[in-house]
Amino acid sequence: MRWGSGFTASGLAAGMRKHHELVWPASSKTVTLPQLTRRLPILAYTLRRLVILIASLLIAAIVLFVLLRLLPGDPANALLGVGATEAQIAAARSQVGSDQPLYTQFVSFIGNLARFDLGTSFVSRASVAGEIGNRMSVTLPLTFLGFLLALALAIPLGIIAAVRSDRWYGGLISVVSQLGIAIPVFWVGILLVTLFAINLRLLPSGGFPLRGWTNFGEAAVAMILPVLTIALVMAASVLRYVRAATLDVLGSDYLRTARALGSSFPQALIRHGLRNGAVPVISILGIELASTFLGAVVIERVFSLPGLGSMLLLAIQQRDYPNVQGVLFVSTLLVLLIGFAADLLQRFIDPRLRDRGAGTP
Amino acid sequence: MSLISRRILLTASLLASVAFAPAAFAQDFDPNATIRIGSLYEPQNLDNTAGAGQGINEAFNGNVYEALFQLTDAGSVEPALVADYTVSEDGLTYTFTLKDGVTFHSGDPLTAADVKYSIERVTAETSKSSRKRSLSTITGIETPDDKTVVITLSARSISLPYNLSYVWIVNDAATDITATEDGTGPYTLEEWRRGSALALARFDGYWGTAPSNGEVIYTYFTDATALNNALLTNAVDVITSVQSPDSLAQFAGNPSFTVTEGASTTKELLAYNDRVAPFDNVQVRKALARAVDKARLLNSIWGDYGTLIGSFVPPTDPWYVDLTGVDAYDPDSAKAFLAEAGYPDGFTFTLDTPDYDPHPLVAQFLQTELAKVGVTVNINIITANEWYTKIYQEHNFEATLQEHVNHRDIVFYGNPDFYWGYNNPEVVKLIADSEAAGSIDEQTEKLTEANKIIAEDAASNWLYLYPQIVVSAANVSGYPVNGLNSQFFAYEIKKAN
Numbered sequence: 030m031r032w033g034s035g036f037t038a039s040g041l042a043a044g045m046r047k048h049h050e051l052v053w054p055a056s057s058k059t060v061t062l063p064q065l066t067r068r069l070p071i072l073a074y075t076l077r078r079l080v081i082l083i084a085s086l087l088i089a090a091i092v093l094f095v096l097l098r099l100l101p102g103d104p105a106n107a108l109l110g111v112g113a114t115e116a117q118i119a120a121a122r123s124q125v126g127s128d129q130p131l132y133t134q135f136v137s138f139i140g141n142l143a144r145f146d147l148g149t150s151f152v153s154r155a156s157v158a159g160e161i162g163n164r165m166s167v168t169l170p171l172t173f174l175g176f177l178l179a180l181a182l183a184i185p186l187g188i189i190a191a192v193r194s195d196r197w198y199g200g201l202i203s204v205v206s207q208l209g210i211a212i213p214v215f216w217v218g219i220l221l222v223t224l225f226a227i228n229l230r231l232l233p234s235g236g237f238p239l240r241g242w243t244n245f246g247e248a249a250v251a252m253i254l255p256v257l258t259i260a261l262v263m264a265a266s267v268l269r270y271v272r273a274a275t276l277d278v279l280g281s282d283y284l285r286t287a288r289a290l291g292s293s294f295p296q297a298l299i300r301h302g303l304r305n306g307a308v309p310v311i312s313i314l315g316i317e318l319a320s321t322f323l324g325a326v327v328i329e330r331v332f333s334l335p336g337l338g339s340m341l342l343l344a345i346q347q348r349d350y351p352n353v354q355g356v357l358f359v360s361t362l363l364v365l366l367i368g369f370a371a372d373l374l375q376r377f378i379d380p381r382l383r384d385r386g387a388g389t390p
Numbered sequence: 391m392s393l394i395s396r397r398i399l400l401t402a403s404l405l406a407s408v409a410f411a412p413a414a415f416a417q418d419f420d421p422n423a424t425i426r427i428g429s430l431y432e433p434q435n436l437d438n439t440a441g442a443g444q445g446i447n448e449a450f451n452g453n454v455y456e457a458l459f460q461l462t463d464a465g466s467v468e469p470a471l472v473a474d475y476t477v478s479e480d481g482l483t484y485t486f487t488l489k490d491g492v493t494f495h496s497g498d499p500l501t502a503a504d505v506k507y508s509i510e511r512v513t514a515e516t517s518k519s520s521r522k523r524s525l526s527t528i529t530g531i532e533t534p535d536d537k538t539v540v541i542t543l544s545a546r547s548i549s550l551p552y553n554l555s556y557v558w559i560v561n562d563a564a565t566d567i568t569a570t571e572d573g574t575g576p577y578t579l580e581e582w583r584r585g586s587a588l589a590l591a592r593f594d595g596y597w598g599t600a601p602s603n604g605e606v607i608y609t610y611f612t613d614a615t616a617l618n619n620a621l622l623t624n625a626v627d628v629i630t631s632v633q634s635p636d637s638l639a640q641f642a643g644n645p646s647f648t649v650t651e652g653a654s655t656t657k658e659l660l661a662y663n664d665r666v667a668p669f670d671n672v673q674v675r676k677a678l679a680r681a682v683d684k685a686r687l688l689n690s691i692w693g694d695y696g697t698l699i700g701s702f703v704p705p706t707d708p709w710y711v712d713l714t715g716v717d718a719y720d721p722d723s724a725k726a727f728l729a730e731a732g733y734p735d736g737f738t739f740t741l742d743t744p745d746y747d748p749h750p751l752v753a754q755f756l757q758t759e760l761a762k763v764g765v766t767v768n769i770n771i772i773t774a775n776e777w778y779t780k781i782y783q784e785h786n787f788e789a790t791l792q793e794h795v796n797h798r799d800i801v802f803y804g805n806p807d808f809y810w811g812y813n814n815p816e817v818v819k820l821i822a823d824s825e826a827a828g829s830i831d832e833q834t835e836k837l838t839e840a841n842k843i844i845a846e847d848a849a850s851n852w853l854y855l856y857p858q859i860v861v862s863a864a865n866v867s868g869y870p871v872n873g874l875n876s877q878f879f880a881y882e883i884k885k886a887n
Contacts, residue, residue: 116515239581330612335585
C-alpha cells in the first residue's frame with residue numbers, strides 16, 4: 030500500500046509553485062491557485078491536462094496543415110474537369126486559396142480554427158461544421174453504442190474467463206476472443222452482411238434512411254449490424270484486458286482479507302475487485318474507444334453509412350482541404366477529450382492517483 | 391472527382407447497337423410507386439456549373455431541370471423547352487420560340503429572360519462547366535419578347551442544339567442553386583442527405599406528360615459491393631451503372647433481376663505524350679498498338695462484356711467506322727515497326743497510372759505485353775489529383791492511362807494543346823471545319839475522315855470500350871440503358887404492382 034506517497038509529492042509541488050500566484054476573479058477574497066489546487070488536487074490535475082490538451086491540438090493542427098500541403102497536386106483540381114481553360118483554373122485556385130503563399134494560408138487556417146470556423150467545402154460549398162454535425166449523428170451513435178455493447182459483452186465474459194479459467198468454457202472464451210482479435214473488422218462486417226442481410230434477409234445490408242433519425246425505427250435498424258460489428262471486434266480485445274485485470278485481482282491480498290472478513294466470493298469481487306480491476310482497464314478503454322471512433326471509417330464504408338469516416342475518405346480523394354482539415358481536427362479533439370475523460374475517470378475511481386495527480390507530472 | 395465529366399455530345403444519330411429496354415410489363419403498374427435508384431455517383435453539390443461531378447447529371451438532367459433541347463437515351467437531340475426554332479442563312483443567328491405553359495417549381499412562368507440568364511450562367515467567368523468552351527462562339531443573346539430568344543454566333547456551330555442540351559434552364563430569380571433547385575422538370579427536389587440519398591417528388595404542375603411513378607430516391611454508395619448487396623436485398627430497385635464485372639454473375643441468369651448492356655462511350659486508353667520521343671514517331675505508336683492483345687485485356691477485365699475499338703470513336707457517334715483492323719494485334723509486325731523506327735532493341739518508358747480501377751491492372755497487362763516486343767514499362771502510380779496537375783496541366787509525362795467518358799470527344803484530337811499533344815494540321819482543320827459545316831451530313835463526313843486519320847496515325851493506343859450495364863429488379867422497367875451524358879431519366883420508370 031502506498032497511501033502516503035501522495036502527500037510528499039503534493040507538498041513538493043506546492044513549494045515549486047510559489048511564484049505562480051493568481052487572483053481568483055469571482056471571489057472577493059484572494060485565493061491563490063496553489064492554495065485552491067492544494068485543497069482540490071483534482072483541479073490542478075484537470076488544469077494541467079487542459080493545457081496539454083490545447084497544446085496537443087495546436088500541434089495536431091500544424092502537422093495537419095503541413096502534411097496536406099506536402100501532397101502533390103493542387104486542391105483546385107477538385108473543381109475542374111478536362112476541358113478547363115487557363116482562366117477557369119486560375120479562378121478555381123483563387124476560390125480555394127491555393128494561389129496564396131503558404132504562410133498566408135496557414136495564418137488564416139489557424140485564425141479560423143481559433144474562432145471555431147471550419148470554413149466551407151471547396152467542392153460542395155456547404156459549411157464544414159454543419160456537415161460534420163450531420164455526419165456525427167451517424168458516427169457518434171455508431172461508436173458509442175458499439176462501445177457500450179462491447180463493454181456489456183466483454184466485462185462479464187472477461188471476469189468469467191478469469192474466474193473460471195480452469196473450466197472448459199473459461200478457456201473457450203479466451204480462445205474465441207483471441208480469434209476475434211485476429212479477424213479484421215471489415216471482414217466481420219462482410220460476414221454479418223452475408224448472414225443477416227443476404228441469406229436471412231433479416232436486416233438491411235447497409236445504408237441509412239434519407240431523413241436520418243427523424244425516421245427513428247428505420248435508422249435504428251440500419252445501425253444494428255454496424256454496431257454489432259464494432260462491438261464484436263472491440264469486445265474481443267477488451268475481454269482480454271478484463272480477464273488479465275481480474276486475474277490480478279484474484280491473486281491480491283485485499284480480496285483474501287475481504288473473504289476472511291466474511292464476504293462471499295461474488296460480494297468481495299464486486300465490492301473490491303471491480304474497482305481495483307477497473308483502473309488499468311479504463312486506460313485501455315480510452316484507447317479502444319478512440320481507435321473505434323477512428324476505425325468507424327472502415328465500418329461506414331462496408332455499410333455505406335453517411336458518417337464522418339466516409340466524409341473524410343471522399344474529402345481526401347477530392348483534396349477538399351476544408352473538409353479534410355475539419356474532420357481531422359474534430360476527430361483529434363474528440364480523441365484527446367476521450368483520453369482526458371479516461372484520465373479523470375481513473376482518478377475519480379482511484380484516490381491514490383487523485384493525490385498523486387496533484388503533484389507529480 | 392470527375393476528371394472527365396461523363397458522356398457528352400452527339401447530334402441526331404441512331405444507336406448502332408443493343409439499346410433495348412427490358413420488355414415493358416403488360417400488367418398494371420403503381421402510378422405512385424417510389425423508385426429507388428442505387429448509384430456510385432453522388433453529386434457534390436446541386437449546381438452543374440460548380441464542379442458537382444457526373445452525379446448531378448444523373449439525378450437532375452431531364453428530371454429536375456430541362457434544357458432547350460434534350461439528348462435522348464437513344465442519342466438523338468430533340469426539342470425540349472423549345473417549341474420551334476429557325477436558323478439564318480449564314481448559320482450565325484438562331485431564333486428560338488419557347489413552349490407555352492411551362493412553369494418553374496417555384497411557380498414562376500418560364501420566360502426568355504430565364505433562358506438568357508441560364509446560358510450566361512454556363513458561359514460566365516466563374517463557371518466550372520466542362521462544356522463552357524463549346525459555347526464560346528455565342529456573341530449575343532437577345533430577348534425581343536417573353537417567348538423568343540435570339541442567339542448570335544461568331545462562327546457557324548452545327549452542334550449548338552446539342553450543346554444547349556446540357557444548359558439547364560434555371561429560374562433567373564434563383565441566386566444559389568448549390569443546395570436547392572428551381573427547374574421546370576417533372577420532379578422537384580424533396581430532400582437531400584449528403585453522403586446518403588437524394589429524393590425527388592413528382593411535380594404536379596409539370597407541363598408535359600406526368601411521370602409514371604410518384605417519387606424517385608437516388609441512394610448513393612461508395613462501394614460497389616455494398617451497392618450490389620442493396621439490390622440483392624431489395625433495398626434498391628435499379629443500379630445505374632455496374633462497375634465490377636465479377637458481381638454480374640449473381641444477377642445474370644437470376645429471374646428476379648434484369649441485366650441490360652447498353653451502349654457506352656467510355657474508352658480506356660494508353661495515351662502517349664506525342665510531343666516527346668519516341669512517341670513523336672508514328673511507327674513507334676503503331677508498333678505499340680500492334681503489340682497489345684486487346685481482346686485478351688478486355689476479357690481479363692470485363693469478361694464477355696465491353697467492345698474493342700480501333701480509334702477514339704465509339705459506335706454511338708455518327709462518324710464511327712470499324713477501324714479495329716488498322717493496327718490489329720500482331721507482335722511480329724510490332725517488332726518490325728520498332729526496328730524500322732530505330733529501336734530494334736526496344737526502349738524504356740514510364741507509364742503514369744492513376745491509382746484507381748482498372749488502371750493499375752491494365753498497366754500490369756501492358757507491362758507484360760510490351761516486354762514481349764522488347765519495350766520496358768516502368769509503372770508509376772499517381773492519384774487522380776496528381777494526374778490532373780502533372781499530365782493534364784503540365785504535360786509532364788511520357789505515357790499515361792485514362793478513361794475518357796465523353797461523347798463525340800474526337801474533337802480533343804483537333805486541339806494540339808490537349809494533354810496528349812497530338813498535332814496533325816489536317817485533323818485540326820477537319821475538326822474545325824466540321825463545326826462550321828452547313829449540314830449534319832457534311833459534319834459527319836469531315837469527322838469520319840478525321841477519325842480514319844487518327845487511327846492511321848495511332849495517335850493514342852485505344853484499348854477498349856467499357857460496357858454500360860444496368861441491373862434492375864425484374865418488376866421494374868422503363869429506365870434508360872445507355873446513360874448518355876450520364877443522364878438517368880426516371881420519369882418513365884414503372885414498378886409493377
